[in-house]
Amino acid sequence: MADQSSLGDMLTQLDKGLDDALSRLTEFLRIPSISTDPAHAADVRAAAEWLRAELASLGFDAAVHDTPGHPMVVARSAPGGARPLLFYGHYDVQPVDPLELWDRPPFDPAIEETPQGRVIRGRGASDDKGQLMTFVEAFRAWKAVHGTLPTDLILLFEGEEESGSPSLRPFLQQHADELKASLAVICDTARYADGRPAITTQLRGLVGQEVVIEAADRDLHSGSFGGLAANPIMILSKALAALKDDHGRVTLPGFYDGVADLPPELARDWDALGFDAAEFLGRVGLSSPIGETGRTPLEMVWNRPTAEINGIAGGYAGAGFKTVLPAQARAKVSFRLTGQQDPQRIRDAFQNHIRSFVPADCRVSFHDHGASPASVMDISDPAFGLAKDALTEEWGQEAAFIGAGGSIPIAGDFREILGMDSLLIGFARDDDRIHSPNEKYDVESFAKGARSWARILTALR
Amino acid sequence: MADQSSLGDMLTQLDKGLDDALSRLTEFLRIPSISTDPAHAADVRAAAEWLRAELASLGFDAAVHDTPGHPMVVARSAPGGARPLLFYGHYDVQPVDPLELWDRPPFDPAIEETPQGRVIRGRGASDDKGQLMTFVEAFRAWKAVHGTLPTDLILLFEGEEESGSPSLRPFLQQHADELKASLAVICDTARYADGRPAITTQLRGLVGQEVVIEAADRDLHSGSFGGLAANPIMILSKALAALKDDHGRVTLPGFYDGVADLPPELARDWDALGFDAAEFLGRVGLSSPIGETGRTPLEMVWNRPTAEINGIAGGYAGAGFKTVLPAQARAKVSFRLTGQQDPQRIRDAFQNHIRSFVPADCRVSFHDHGASPASVMDISDPAFGLAKDALTEEWGQEAAFIGAGGSIPIAGDFREILGMDSLLIGFARDDDRIHSPNEKYDVESFAKGARSWARILTALR
Structure with missing residues (x-):
């Protein structure tokens, strides 16, 4: 030395x-x-x-x-x-x-x-x-x-x-x-x-997934079909909304397998940082953490996995209004992983979750975007x-x-x-x-x- | 004569x-x-x-x-x-x-x-x-x-x-x-x-509503903020998903005020039409009515009110993937009205419903698009x-x-x-x-x- x-x-x-x-x-x-x-x-x-x-x-x-x-x-x-x-x-x-x-x-x-x-x-x-x-x-x-x-x-x-x-x-x-x-x-x-x-x-690791839900084979008039025909935006909204419970926890079965609490040594270091979530969020116009109940803000971003919707699109979202019942809706969702979470198991659990919301006469497809633990x-x-x-x-x-x-x-x-x-x-x-x-x-x-x-x-x- | x-x-x-x-x-x-x-x-x-x-x-x-x-x-x-x-x-x-x-x-x-x-x-x-x-x-x-x-x-x-x-x-x-x-x-x-x-x-009548939910004052990196900062797409998805219950009924308080069952004379006429929902939906690539439990398909489109999401947009939905936690998300929603439903009361109930999902540090705005009974x-x-x-x-x-x-x-x-x-x-x-x-x-x-x-x-x- x-x-x-x-x-x-x-x-x-x-x-x-x-x-x-x-x-x-x-x-x-x-x-x-x-x-x-x-x-x-x-x-x-x-x-x-x-x-x-x-x-x-x-x-x-x-x-x-x-x-x-x-x-x-x-x-x-x-x-x-x-x-x-x-x-x-x-x-x-x-x-x-x-x-x-x-x-x-x-x-x-x-x-x-x-x-x-x-x-x-x-x-x-x-x-x-x-x-x-x-x-x-x-x-x-x-x-x-x-x-x-x-x-x-x-x-x-x-x-x-x-x-x-x-x-x-x-x-x-x-x-x-x-x-x-x-x-x-x-x-x-x-x-x-x-x-x-x-x-x-x-x-944190990352799993990216794109999901496309297709219902009718064309955009429909929401007057003629509304209340009768499947609306892929509603199906997608219900599936995405159910990804997190009221405590901010991801609901996918087995999602938290391999996620560990912070070792005491790191917990002490992180506490000592005096992280001010209100100040941190204040810089981008927000004020309150919305993450998992019972977790500190630093845990939320560094040591807890999460699901985020990165993008969503369906139907007509431009100027004015179109009473369309759209043929399809799509979203991009990413999971941030911690600990020993297995990206492939989370991808599978997500796809199963989405499928459980899709009626038999609609179709769902997935596109993979990266998976790293x-x-x-x-x-x-x-x-x-x-x-x-x-x-x-x-x-x-x-x-x-x-x-x-x-x-x-x-x-x-x-x-x-x-x-x-x-x-x-x-x-x-x-x-x-x-x-x-x-x-x-x-x-x-x-x-x-x-x-x-x-x-x-x-x-x- | x-x-x-x-x-x-x-x-x-x-x-x-x-x-x-x-x-x-x-x-x-x-x-x-x-x-x-x-x-x-x-x-x-x-x-x-x-x-x-x-x-x-x-x-x-x-x-x-x-x-x-x-x-x-x-x-x-x-x-x-x-x-x-x-x-x-x-x-x-x-x-x-x-x-x-x-x-x-x-x-x-x-x-x-x-x-x-x-x-x-x-x-x-x-x-x-x-x-x-x-x-x-x-x-x-x-x-x-x-x-x-x-x-x-x-x-x-x-x-x-x-x-x-x-x-x-x-x-x-x-x-x-x-x-x-x-x-x-x-x-x-x-x-x-x-x-x-x-x-x-x-x-049926129509109430059109556009809703915009704004969270951070800019798009955020979903790695740095995911799990901590409000995601307006998730807020919007939860609010929209909760618009309908598992029986296809709209959940807004008072929504069905003024909605009447079909008079027997009309019910007889409609039954006599022999409407074939599977055939009707089959023409657009679907097969099964997804409307209110216990209602006939013709009731669903002609005599029952409904809520439909006509469009949704937020974050990045183009080719590839961006791990963005978006600043805002928006949707266009229309209600089809029947009987004596009051368009303004439904508009108000919708806005109250959405607001109940929006955290204090986020903002919501509405744009009205038509209201007719x-x-x-x-x-x-x-x-x-x-x-x-x-x-x-x-x-x-x-x-x-x-x-x-x-x-x-x-x-x-x-x-x-x-x-x-x-x-x-x-x-x-x-x-x-x-x-x-x-x-x-x-x-x-x-x-x-x-x-x-x-x-x-x-x-x-």
Whole structure:
């Protein structure tokens, strides 16, 4: 294990080198690596090459791997018998539309002074080039102080995260032997809302289902047929309404199989966050949690599964009124999963539920949209406690184990294909405007992010 | 009262004059009086003028009245102390798109032989020029036999029925004194499905309501907020689902106030129709009535009120999937009313019902779309029995009092503004393709329609 004096040297090194580090980030941000836009394919590759060169200059064995889509950058440090760690980030960025809402050109980044402190503004500053470079700067400081890189590191930097990662799973499968480590380290998340450092240790899974109910073979006149003929919107409404009881619980048989209450250690961490549901909902014009009776608001979004209707359509919903008794109605429904819930069993239970509402002379069809279980990390792995302590040390406030209501597919992919958990640590802020005009990353996030990795690397090496 | 020998003479006259009558109808059908298309405004007026001239030539005091829209043709016969009757029809027609689906030019009508008998094919043949002309030919025959027109007739022929009758109610209000009669006679409906003659004695009313439920002030990510924040689609689904119980009854308090069971006389007539719900629903791909437990299928559509969801929309319902927790959801709901149900009370009860499902931090708004009570004619007026007997005599099969599931706004307007019931008798067939390409009217409908009016006029004069 690296000693504390070399950690002090690394932190000093990082502080002294901050301006240079920001210059490198600025150079990286100038490359418009928008992965969804085919016109920017060469820029995406240029960003990959820039990264490869940067990593090679530090002594990594770095290569750009072609895929059917955009390239993967893979780099390795020398083996040394330590626990192998896989660091993941992505070097592609979101599109910039609407361009007119930007206060400066999105690919001409600059450091700005703001009332909340210094920020670097530009597309990708926070998501994810700035975060990715916190890794790189920490490795650079390690090299400067130790003369060599930390051993047994694998770096995987993706260029398709913002366009759905179509090449990622095949790449992981094809390169499983080279990429397999004992833990993934992902820097693509935010600090907790109040700015405190956090490690996301559980993510909800997702099952998406589209349902279409068809009744008559054409739209009918609701005068001639109303009260006699099946109305698919009413059938659908009754089926969807019955998905949740009056206590906000999902009614599907077996739905809660595999759902566990929060371990006491996490319950304590979550309570300590002082989550203010009224304030959180107030930001979007609401005030009251509507979830399961007897659950705290944070449990509702992080540790309890739910069913949500994401879209519904049927009949005539435009201007004016049409007295139509429609031929069909459709809805998109998603389930957020926790614990050990089995996506396929939930899909089956949902389909059976809907079918039980559909009369014999009507038809129902389903379209599947994704199924992934929840990701629940094993926090008894010492790396989690060590990383938490390191973050607490760096930020001067207690780091928290937190959950996330949404999915981060890469964490599920690492678990499924490479058999390892992920240490999800990121330094972004809620107000970073990722995916929006005027994206920024706090200079503090960048500087203390790199210092955090220096501490974590020291603890884990 | 006119005697039976003059009726025989009139019927002979109508039979002998059928070819001439068809020629006149053909001439009328050649005028492309499409009321919704401003390019055809002069044609609509030409049709009005054609009718005025035709009626004047028979001895009516006929005039074309300007309105803010298309003209009204109003004609009167001499007073004679008889019960005043107002005859209503419309001389405008539907658009003809898609033109390429017509087998002949829609305004170049012709008599065609078909396996089902002779038809006159062209736009407006059935709806409503052919039906309107059954009146005119009956008056012509009366004049030929009696030397004078029947007394105390008022004719009102409208040119905006196919475009929502915007000028009708103001016109009725402004000319109430001239138009007031003791009964309206409307020829704009069909015979019963099996071809038997029928008088529509009750029409369901309608209340249309749009409801919009708004939750958050923007679309939310269903991962970050799902299970915690209100989902307006779920709120709407629960509220709509609860509109009907498991027996198909509407649950709104007081909803069935004023709804009466069918009088025995009508129940007998309706039973005698031998309505085959499976066959009726089979034509649109369904098989089983889903209405109120313990009600016959004809009751469900003609004599029972209902609630139907005509349209619903919320969130993302396009291709693929978006895990959005939407800001709002909306639905259009209509109630079909029977008996003495009060539209405003039902509107109020619906709004209260919806509000009871909406959490305090969400908002609900309503948009009203029409409110008209049911039209239930007083069949103890002897005119109904006399007309029924006359139809039975003409068609050689028992005429029926029937209901209609939809509204015919003009009947409500006559009741509300002119204080009179309507005798709704029409000779169209279900297969006349009204509003569609290749509209036709059976020559039998036209010939026996005119003969029917000769009989009814004889019975009522």
